[in-house]
Amino acid sequence: MILQVGGAVPTTPWELIVTSSAATRLVLLVLAAFSLISWFLIALKWWQFRRVRREGSRFFAELERTTRLEDAYHAVMKLPPSPYGRLLREGVNFFSELRPGELRDTERTQAPLTVTQLEALRMVLGKEVAAERDQMARFIPWLATFGSVSPLLGLLGTVLGVMNSFIGIATGGSGNISAVAPGVADALTTTVAGLAVAIPSVMAYNLFASRLGLFAGELEGFAYEIVGTMAREGRV
Numbered sequence: 487m488i489l490q491v492g493g494a495v496p497t498t499p500w501e502l503i504v505t506s507s508a509a510t511r512l513v514l515l516v517l518a519a520f521s522l523i524s525w526f527l528i529a530l531k532w533w534q535f536r537r538v539r540r541e542g543s544r545f546f547a548e549l550e551r552t553t554r555l556e557d558a559y560h561a562v563m564k565l566p567p568s569p570y571g572r573l574l575r576e577g578v579n580f581f582s583e584l585r586p587g588e589l590r591d592t593e594r595t596q597a598p599l600t601v602t603q604l605e606a607l608r609m610v611l612g613k614e615v616a617a618e619r620d621q622m623a624r625f626i627p628w629l630a631t632f633g634s635v636s637p638l639l640g641l642l643g644t645v646l647g648v649m650n651s652f653i654g655i656a657t658g659g660s661g662n663i664s665a666v667a668p669g670v671a672d673a674l675t676t677t678v679a680g681l682a683v684a685i686p687s688v689m690a691y692n693l694f695a696s697r698l699g700l701f702a703g704e705l706e707g708f709a710y711e712i713v714g715t716m717a718r719e720g721r722v
């Protein structure tokens with residue numbers, strides 16, 4: 487049941503929160519924590535995706551200035567660490583283990599990779615792509631969790647508030663609208679709070695999930711390009 491200070495009925499949302507019941511305050515406190523965490527994760531993932539986009543633009547700009555795989559490897563390894571650089575490093579290092587000194591052999595005197603070795607190279611590249619995708623996907627599912635749980639938590643607070651309001655009406659013996667309205671309004675504050683947390687969380691989740699898909703597709707395309715460059719140079 488809603489608490490009245492000095493017998494005054496709350497007339498603003500803030501007064502409803504201040505004079506709300508203990509159950510409503512607890513739900514609002516949890517939702518406030520969810521909101522802070524979700525906005526922190528939104529800011530974090532936004533910064534991470536912007537950083538990766540800048541790193542990718544710089545990486546591919548440097549890559550376009552080279553013609554051979556070895557030159558590209560040495561050029562991009564001077565850049566700051568990035569998912570694309572790590573993918574290239576894993577592919578080139580694995581190839582160098584299979585064919586030591588092959589990248590420096592401009593005449594390509596050694597035999598190309600066997601089918602088994604080529605498949606192993608693709609598996610190494612695929613594993614690195616999956617690792618980078620999982621790294622970028624970190625914390626994104628939490629946004630979906632907040633987006634789905636917050637409305638339910640708000641509804642729980644509303645139900646508890648309405649129950650308290652009806653208990654108060656039954657105890658006080660008054661059922662007119664002026665007695666019921668403040669308690670119902672108090673209960674609905676948790677529903678509003680739950681939606682306020684859920685809406686930006688769901689929007690951010692959909693945005694980041696889309697960008698994650700584009701990022702993973704770009705990495706997979708680059709992995710194919712690495713194998714294609716090796717094939718063009720007669721190394722696979």
